[in-house]
Amino acid sequence: MGCHSVWLQWCHSLALWVEVSVEAVVEAVLKQLS
Secondary structure, eight states, X not given: OHHHHHHXXXXXXXXXXXXXXXXXXXXXXXXXXX
C-alpha cells in the first residue's frame, strides 16, 4: 500500500514535469514561427 502511494506521487510529479516541458517547447516553437 505504501509503495503504491509513493508510485502515484512519482507518477503525478512526472506528469506535471512533462506538461511543463511540453508547454515550454510549444511556446518556443510559436516564438520561432512568429
